[in-house]
Each structure stands twice: as structure tokens, then as C-alpha cells.
Amino acid sequence: MSGLLAVSGCALVALAVVQGVTFCVGRVIGRYNVVDVAWGIGFVVVAWLSPVVTGHADARAWLLAAIVTVWGVRLSWHMWVKSAGRGEDPRYIDLLERAGGGTGAVVCRIFVVQGAAQWFVSLPLQVSAAAGPSAGSGVFVAAAGAALAVAGVAFEASGDRQLRTFKADPANRGKIMDRGLWAWTRHPNYFGDACTWWGVWVIAASAWPGVLTVLSPTLMTYFLVYATGARLLERFMCTRAGWSEYASRTSFFVPRPPRRSVPPEPPTKENHR
Numbered sequence: 001m002s003g004l005l006a007v008s009g010c011a012l013v014a015l016a017v018v019q020g021v022t023f024c025v026g027r028v029i030g031r032y033n034v035v036d037v038a039w040g041i042g043f044v045v046v047a048w049l050s051p052v053v054t055g056h057a058d059a060r061a062w063l064l065a066a067i068v069t070v071w072g073v074r075l076s077w078h079m080w081v082k083s084a085g086r087g088e089d090p091r092y093i094d095l096l097e098r099a100g101g102g103t104g105a106v107v108c109r110i111f112v113v114q115g116a117a118q119w120f121v122s123l124p125l126q127v128s129a130a131a132g133p134s135a136g137s138g139v140f141v142a143a144a145g146a147a148l149a150v151a152g153v154a155f156e157a158s159g160d161r162q163l164r165t166f167k168a169d170p171a172n173r174g175k176i177m178d179r180g181l182w183a184w185t186r187h188p189n190y191f192g193d194a195c196t197w198w199g200v201w202v203i204a205a206s207a208w209p210g211v212l213t214v215l216s217p218t219l220m221t222y223f224l225v226y227a228t229g230a231r232l233l234e235r236f237m238c239t240r241a242g243w244s245e246y247a248s249r250t251s252f253f254v255p256r257p258p259r260r261s262v263p264p265e266p267p268t269k270e271n272h273r
Contacts, residue, residue, distance in 0.1 A: 003054035007049070007050045007129055011050065015045070015119050016115055018042045019115040021038075023106070023107065031087060043121075046125050053129070054130050056133075063203060064200060067153070067200065067203075068125065070153055074153070075156075091232055117223065124204035127212070133207065134207045135207075142202075148196075149198075156190075156191075156192025162181060162182060163182065176246045178250065187233075
């Protein structure tokens with residue numbers, strides 16, 4: 001475990017730089033949702049920095065770096081394209097209004113919180129870089145984690161692509177996306193994201209003491225479901241036409257076959273009395 005303090009300290013400094021640059025960019029362009037672009041980039045930085053600092057550039061380190069790079073670069077590009085030419089994200093408007101606004105609130109409530117979250121969630125990458133190589137059954141554990149992480153990346157990317165294609169069709173303007181993966185879960189992108197980071201944790205857990213970083217994917221899942229993800233997004237979606245019917249037949253997070261829509265009962269004399 002030599003080098004863990006060094007890699008953790010370097011990761012913290014690197015993420016502070018990423019968030020600082022992102023804050024400056026946000027000030028210039030007048031919107032802070034650019035922080036979503038930096039979310040994936042920060043993890044990519046830690047994934048490559050960790051084995052360099054510790055000097056333990058084994059197969060597991062390169063596997064983690066490759067998976068996180070594909071996940072992070074794709075996500076950052078997706079968020080950049082999604083937010084280009086648009087105003088501030090309603091989630092951040094609501095967050096800053098509740099915090100009272102001002103530069104201090106912006107820095108603390110958005111950039112410091114996200115940087116700290118990136119550091120904590122990336123602990124499996126940091127600990128894995130400082131641990132010894134996977135051996136024996138650990139090799140199979142790492143392979144299982146890689147399969148889960150790759151499946152998560154594919155699931156998330158597919159959900160984003162399906163939604164982008166749906167929105168690009170003018171005939172779908174104002175409609176609720178309920179096709180493809182979106183018929184099985186209301187948040188396929190967030191679910192895929194969670195699978196990716198649980199897969200990363202399983203890879204890290206293939207060598208002691210990586211298993212001890214289990215709170216990292218747990219926190220990531222909490223963010224995806226509650227803090228900044230699905231629950232918060234649905235606060236802004238629930239008033240849209242067709243949302244209630246869609247939500248009644250579609251799983252909230254974990255995919256499952258959609259329920260059949262139950263048509264309303266026709267009016268009768270009895271229920272009009």
C-alpha cells in the first residue's frame with residue numbers, strides 16, 4: 001500500500017485544478033452547468049495519474065484507466081453537446097436560489113462539492129493503484145468487474161443515443177421518451193452510470209484492500225438516484241403531459257419489462273350518482 005497517501009494527495013490537487021478551471025470557464029460563458037462536462041474529465045485524470053504516481057502500472061491499472069477513459073470522455077462530450085447553446089440547467093438555478101446566490105455559494109455548493117465527490121468516488125482507482133496485482137481468483141473477480149463496467153458504459157451510451165435521436169425528430173416535440181431502454185427504466189443513463197462504477201469497484205476489490213472502498217460506488221449511486229440525479233430531475237419532469245402515465249408503467253431505476261397501461265374505466269351511472 002505504499003504510495004496511497006501520495007496518490008490521494010495528488011488526486012485531490014489535480015481535481016482542485018480541474019474544478020478551478022471549470023469555474024473560470026463557467027464565469028466566462030455565464031452558466032455553471034459546464035461543471036457537468038468536468039465530471040467525467042476529472043475521473044479520467046485520476047485514472048491515469050494514480051498508477052503514474054505509485055509506479056504500479058500493472059494490467060489492472062491499465063484496465064481501469066481504459067474503462068474510465070472511455071466512460072469519462074464519452075460522458076463529457078455528451079454533456080458538452082447537450083448543453084451547448086442552452087441556458088443554465090434548472091437544477092443549478094434551483095440549487096443556487098436555495099443557497100442565496102453569490103460567488104461563494106457557487107464555489108461551495110457546486111465546484112467544491114463536486115470536486116470532493118470526485119475524489120471520494122475515485123478512491124477505488126487510487127487504492128487499486130497502490131495495491132498489489134490481482135492474483136488467483138482475483139483475476140476472475142477483475143474480469144467480472146470489467147464485464148459489469150463495460151455493460152454499464154454501453155447501457156448508458158445507448159440510452160443517451162436513443163434520447164438524442166428521439167429529440168432530433170420534430171414530430172416528438174413535447175412528447176415523453178418511452179421507447180427502447182426508456183421503456184424499461186425512466187433513467188437508463190443513470191442506471192448504466194451506476195453499473196459502471198460498481199464494476200470499477202469490483203475490479204479494485206480483486207486485490208486487497210480495494211474491497212474497503214465500497215462506499216465510493218455507494219455514494220455515486222446516491223448521487224445518481226437522489227442528490228443530483230433521477231429524483232431531482234423528476235421534480236422538473238412530473239408536470240409534463242403524459243409523465244404520470246409513463247411513470248406508472250415504467251420502472252424508476254432498475255430496468256424491468258414495462259407494465260401494461262390500464263385504460264380508465266368507462267363512466268357508469270353508479271359512479272355518477
